[in-house]
Amino acid sequence: MSDTPMDSSKRTWLIASGCAGAIGGVATAIPFVSTFQPSERAKAAGAAVEVDISAIKPGEKLTVEWRGKPVWIVRRTPEQVAELSKIENELADPNSERKPGEITPAYAKNQARSIKPEIFVAVGICTHLGCSPGDKFVTGPQPSLPDNWPGGFLCPCHGSTFDMAGRVFKNKPAPDNLEVPPHMYLSDNKLLIGEDKSA
Ligand code: FES
Structure with a gap:
């Protein structure tokens, strides 16, 4: 008898967290479903993925899947783009010189590591041991980051940090910059991930 109130509150918590999980699942599944053109089998074989980027607002990131990997598409704000030139002396490979053609395609070998300065495309896998770094787009002092943090990504596994490029x-x-996958624009708002003009 005395257990009844606890059981009841526990049940409520379980139902609430179950709902939250379901909503989260639906929300994260939508971009995958709505932006993937090829069949499941073609995707598994590494087919290129067409992505509509029109809904990504400045400062937002969309994640899609290509060859089983998360690929991030970030629409950087003008402030985030401007920040890229101010921190080069703090970076290990600011000009993407390491592993030419492997980590950074020729058309992304620039300060923003992208075709268009505002759109950044990268494989969201840390080059250390393969964890997925988290978004840390807010600048300034915060836990696990330096006080002059310019915005970027933090890998939770061993603390590697990456800028907005x-x-x-x-x-x-982490020994290297995040990988920029082959990609090209099919139109202003349509990206093809996994293929480029040189492919
Ligand atoms: S896997 Fe990212 S820092 Fe180790």
Whole structure:
């Protein structure tokens, strides 16, 4: 008898968290369903993925899947683009010189590591041991980050940090910048991930 109130509150919590999980699942599944053109089998084989980027607002990121990997598409704000030129002395490979053609395609070998300065495309996998870094787009002091944090990504596994162009900061476990996958624009708002003009 005395257990009844606890059981009841526990049940309520379980139902609430179940609902939250379901909503989260639906929300994250939508971009995958609505933006993928090829069949499941073609995707598994590594087919290129067409993505409509029109709904990504400045400062937002969309994640899609290509060859089983998360690919991020970030629409950087003008402030985020401007920040890229101010922190180069803190970066391990600011000009993407390492592993030419492997980490950074020729058309993204620039300060923003992208075809268009505002749109950043990267494989969201840390170059250390393969964790997925989290978004840390808010600038300034915060836990686990330096006080002059310019915005970027933080890998939760061993603390590697990357700027808004996926360039790794100096003296971090990750050896390289985040990979920029082959990609090209089919139109202003349509990206093809996995293929480029040179492919
Ligand atoms: S896997 Fe990212 S820092 Fe180790």
